[in-house]
Amino acid sequence: MTEPLLEVSDVAKQFGGIRAVDGASFDVERGSITALIGPNGAGKTTLFNIVTGFERGDRGTIVLDGERIDRRPPHTIARRRMVRTFQITKALSAMPVIDNMALAAPDQPGEHLTGLLLRAPVARRREKEVRERAHELLEVFGLSDKAEEYAGTLSGGQRKLLELARALMVEPRLVLLDEPMAGVNPSLGRRLLDHMHELCERDGVTFLFIEHDMDVVMAHSDKVVVMAQGATIASGPPAQVRSDQAVIDAYLGAQVKA
Amino acid sequence: MTWAPFLALSFEAFGSLDFWIGAMTLAGIYAIFTLGLQLNVGFTGVINFGQAGFMAIGAYTMGILVADVGLSLWLALPIATLVTMAAGLLIGLPSLRLRADYFAIVTIAFSEIIRYVAQNARGLTGGNQGLLGFDSQWIDVSNAVQDGLAPVGLEDQFLAPLLIVTWLTLLVLATALRYLQGTPWGRVLRAVREDEDAVRALGKNAFAYKLQSIAIAAALGAVAGYFLALNLAFLNPNSFEPLYTFIGYAILILGGLASFFGVIVGSVVVYTLLEATRFLELPLSASQVAALRFVVVGLVLILLVAFRPQGIFGKRQEMVLGD
Ligand SMILES: Nc1ncnc2c1ncn2[C@@H]1O[C@H](COP(=O)(O)OP(=O)(O)OP(=O)(O)O)[C@@H](O)[C@H]1O
Ligand SMILES: [Mg+2]
Numbered sequence: 001m002t003e004p005l006l007e008v009s010d011v012a013k014q015f016g017g018i019r020a021v022d023g024a025s026f027d028v029e030r031g032s033i034t035a036l037i038g039p040n041g042a043g044k045t046t047l048f049n050i051v052t053g054f055e056r057g058d059r060g061t062i063v064l065d066g067e068r069i070d071r072r073p074p075h076t077i078a079r080r081r082m083v084r085t086f087q088i089t090k091a092l093s094a095m096p097v098i099d100n101m102a103l104a105a106p107d108q109p110g111e112h113l114t115g116l117l118l119r120a121p122v123a124r125r126r127e128k129e130v131r132e133r134a135h136e137l138l139e140v141f142g143l144s145d146k147a148e149e150y151a152g153t154l155s156g157g158q159r160k161l162l163e164l165a166r167a168l169m170v171e172p173r174l175v176l177l178d179e180p181m182a183g184v185n186p187s188l189g190r191r192l193l194d195h196m197h198e199l200c201e202r203d204g205v206t207f208l209f210i211e212h213d214m215d216v217v218m219a220h221s222d223k224v225v226v227m228a229q230g231a232t233i234a235s236g237p238p239a240q241v242r243s244d245q246a247v248i249d250a251y252l253g254a255q256v257k258a
Numbered sequence: 259m260t261w262a263p264f265l266a267l268s269f270e271a272f273g274s275l276d277f278w279i280g281a282m283t284l285a286g287i288y289a290i291f292t293l294g295l296q297l298n299v300g301f302t303g304v305i306n307f308g309q310a311g312f313m314a315i316g317a318y319t320m321g322i323l324v325a326d327v328g329l330s331l332w333l334a335l336p337i338a339t340l341v342t343m344a345a346g347l348l349i350g351l352p353s354l355r356l357r358a359d360y361f362a363i364v365t366i367a368f369s370e371i372i373r374y375v376a377q378n379a380r381g382l383t384g385g386n387q388g389l390l391g392f393d394s395q396w397i398d399v400s401n402a403v404q405d406g407l408a409p410v411g412l413e414d415q416f417l418a419p420l421l422i423v424t425w426l427t428l429l430v431l432a433t434a435l436r437y438l439q440g441t442p443w444g445r446v447l448r449a450v451r452e453d454e455d456a457v458r459a460l461g462k463n464a465f466a467y468k469l470q471s472i473a474i475a476a477a478l479g480a481v482a483g484y485f486l487a488l489n490l491a492f493l494n495p496n497s498f499e500p501l502y503t504f505i506g507y508a509i510l511i512l513g514g515l516a517s518f519f520g521v522i523v524g525s526v527v528v529y530t531l532l533e534a535t536r537f538l539e540l541p542l543s544a545s546q547v548a549a550l551r552f553v554v555v556g557l558v559l560i561l562l563v564a565f566r567p568q569g570i571f572g573k574r575q576e577m578v579l580g581d
Contacts, residue, residue, distance in 0.1 A: 054455065078461035090456035092449050094576040102442070103449050104460045110442035111462070113470065127442065150575050170460060 003066060005030045005174055005206050006082070011050055011060030011070075012230070013043075020046040021057070022230030028174065028223075033200055033207045035217040035238075038227035039250075044210045045087050047227070048176055052084045053077045064174070079106065083167045084176040087210075089159040093152030097143060100151050100162060101134035102127070104169035130169075137165045140195060142188070157184040164192065168199070177209040181216060193220050218242065226250070279417050281533035282526070283489055286424035289525035291482035292506040293431055293518060294475030300516040301439060302471040303451030304354070305362035309479045309506055311369030314498035316342040316480020317487045318376055318383055324392035326382065331395040339480050346476030347469055354468045369500055376495040389493040396488050417489070424485045431478065432518045439518070447471060505532075508555055512562060514572025523570055531555055 004027035013021040021043040028034045036044050049055040051062055053074035062070040069077050078084075092100050108130065109115030110123030138144045141161040146154060154162060160180060167175055181189045193216065199205040211217050217224060218238045225235040228250040234241055241247055291309060298306040319338035323329045329337070353364040376383045383389055403419035404412070412418045438444050446467050449457045454464040487493050505528065513524025535551040542550065568574040 052459065054458075073463075074455075074458040075461050075463045078459055083461070084459055086455070086459070090453045090459075092452035092456060094452055095445075095448055099445055099448075103445055103457075103462075106461060108442045111446055113443060116438075116441055116443055123442065152575075166460070 002030060004028055005065055006051070006208070007061075007063040008047070008051060009061045009063075011047065011057045011062065013046055013050055013055060013057050019230050021050065024060070024227065024230065024232045026225045026232050026235050028206060028208050031200060031204045031206055032222040033196065033209070033220060034223045034225060035221035036208060036210045036225045036227065037212070037214075037217055042227040043230040044227055045178055048084060048178055048210070052082070052176065078170065081106075081171060081173040082176070083170040083172040083174075085160075085163045085167055085178055085180060087178040087182075089156070089163050091151040091154060091159040091162055093150065095151060096148055097138070097151050097154070097162060098131070098134055098147045100166055101138065101169050102130050104166045105130040105133070106170055134169060137168055141165045142191070157188060160184050161188065161192065172205060174206045174208065177207065179210050179212065181211060181213060189216075196220070275415060277533065277537075279415055279421050281529050283417060283421045283424055283485075284533065285525045285529035286421065286428050287482050287485045287489065288502075288506060288509060288529060289522045290424070290428050290431060290478055290485070291502070292509045292513075292521045292525060293428075293435060294478035294482075295503075295506045295510050296513075296516070296518055296521050297435060297447075297478070298471055298475045299510060301444065301451060302447045302468060303358065304468050304471055305358050306365050306472065306475055307362050307500070307503055308349070308365030308369035309475065310498045310500055310503045311365070311372040312342050312346060312476040312479030313483035313486065313502070314369075314372045314376055314495075315345050315476075315483075317483030317493055317498075318389070319480075320484055321389045321392040321487060321493050322382055324395075325389060331392065334392075335484060338484070339477050342476045342480035342483075343473040346473040350469045350472040354465060354472065366500060366503075369498070369503065373495050373498050376493075376498065383493070383495075386495060390491070392493075393488055393491055420485065420488055427481065427485070428522065431481070432522060436518045505555075508559055511559060511569055514569025516573060516576055517569070517571035520569055520571030527558070528555055531558065 006028040008027070009025050011021055011024045012019070024043070024047050026034075036047070038044050046055065050057040050070075053069070053072055053076075057070060060070070061068060064077070064080055064082055067080075069080065092103070095103075105126075108123065108126050109119040110127060115123055135144065135147065138147055141164070143158065143161060143165065146158065151159070151162060160183060164177065164180055167177075180192060184192065196207055196209075197220070200207060209221075221238060223235065224238050224241040226233050226241060226244075226247050233250055234244045234247045236244075291313060294312070295306060295309055298304045316338050319341045320331070320334045323334035323337060324331050349364060349368050353361050356364070377385055379385070380387070400416070400419040403422065404416060407413055407415070407418055439447075446457065446462050449462070450464045450467050457464045457467075486497060490497065509521060509524040509528050511524075512527055513520030513522070531554050532551050535547070535554050540547065540550075562569065568576075
């Protein structure tokens with residue numbers, strides 16, 4: 001078997017007296033869809049923050065494609081084509097939707113003052129490509145007619161979609177989604193899931209997503225990682241995790257009994 | 259009390275070319291100054307309260323290099339600009355990572371430190387006596403331009419050349435900034451203004467963009483400082499009080515956030531008001547009249563914020579939607 005795309009080993013993070021993450025370890029296989037589940041406050045978002053460089057872990061290592069990335073700043077991690085979305089969406093409200101999209105594109109020399117001066121034609125050509133790609137993705141996510149609107153005028157669900165579409169502009173290898181379905185209506189949510197599968201199968205994009213809806217998790221992931229009280233307590237194929245006694249005790253218990 | 263002398267005097271002032279040349283030169287200088295604030299505040303979301311400090315560094319470095327070191331003015335200008343940009347980077351490096359309000363406090367403290375140094379390093383800056391003797395090369399140019407103005411009847415206006423050069427510079431800079439704002443570079447700046455974390459998550463180094471924004475603003479402050487120095491023909495620490503940074507903010511709010519040409523209009527309005535109120539003849543002491551000038555500007559700002567909060571040229575949506 002090839003080595004995993006992402007390897008998280010024994011990561012911990014304490015905020016004052018709170019052990020938000022306390023010994024989290026798991027792998028994400030290349031070209032797979034992995035779900036990260038756990039009760040509220042289990043440390044899922046904090047773990048995402050550490051993996052993407054927004055928080056510094058107290059201990060542990062994070063390896064992306066064979067290279068250690070812990071202690072690197074967020075933007076250099078994102079440039080390794082691992083991109084995330086946020087649980088509380090970060091649409092750039094006072095910018096048009098299309099600018100939100102174009103912003104995310106990598107390899108734009110026009111983003112640097114030297115590039116603007118010395119490589120103006122390249123920058124212009126790239127900008128054209130970027131806009132075409134942005135319109136394609138907006139089409140897929142049903143946001144085409146909103147392209148010129150300010151992102152702040154979008155509904156909550158539309159912002160979730162915009163954030164995912166914008167993440168895809170980065171041409172990612174690995175996408176981390178923090179509750180992408182929360183607040184999105186079921187039919188749009190299905191569209192989002194279909195698109196995730198399509199990207200995974202067609203382009204080999206790997207996904208790691210946090211989700212509370214068990215039906216979605218069971219039906220749409222290759223592997224499930226379970227967190228409770230900061231630690232990863234189980235991981236494996238959905239069917240296996242579902243019957244794991246520790247998981248049932250810690251998390252699924254209430255649902256299974258119900 | 260009769261209004262007759264006040265009316266007579268103010269009309270006379272408005273009718274005189276001297277008044278307009280003086281007021282518009284200042285308007286041009288502080289428009290350049292405020293372009294820097296606009297770049298920081300309107301386009302990057304960085305609150306810079308130290309613009310007067312950057313203006314001082316530029317003006318004094320230029321003045322010292324010419325008057326004390328003996329460099330040519332034309333060499334001193336680019337050197338002073340680089341020095342000022344370096345100062346911008348120096349205060350940005352440790353403090354731009356802090357929250358926006360901390361950076362604001364750091365910049366105002368920095369600006370005051372610069373002014374105290376200018377006041378007290380008498381050997382270098384002349385302290386409160388002022389620094390003289392840096393403008394002879396400019397006066398040669400100015401005289402040549404003034405002779406050239408004879409056909410339009412301006413040969414008696416010895417400040418007209420400075421007015422012209424200031425405004426040409428202003429228009430070039432405003433146009434260049436407006437162009438930059440429309441490029442992918444400008445887009446990243448605006449995104450930083452909206453949400454730094456989102457920008458980082460997309461692989462852009464938000465911190466580097468904030469540093470660039472400050473360095474460019476510092477350079478614009480320096481350029482404004484050169485014109486101010488040439489306008490006064492001497493440098494005095496009082497010209498760099500934080501008050502001038504706040505006049506810059508008044509211009510910014512009046513013209514509208516996120517508009518470079520709004521800055522120009524804002525500056526013309528503010529300096530017309532400030533200079534015109536000099537000519538008020540009221541039964542008040544000199545210091546009361548001085549205070550009244552700012553009361554007038556304040557009233558105009560209050561009315562504007564009440565009736566047109568986005569300023570003259572600002573986009574209302576960008577104000578309402580920024581969360
Ligand atoms: N910056 C912070 N400072 C202090 N405590 C924090 C911070 N961030 C998270 N925590 C705490 O860490 C714990 C884990 O929070 P986290 O947001 O990672 O949970 P989560 O698993 O994402 O929960 P949810 O499913 O509700 O989103 C919580 O108890 C939270 O209060
Ligand atoms: Mg969370």
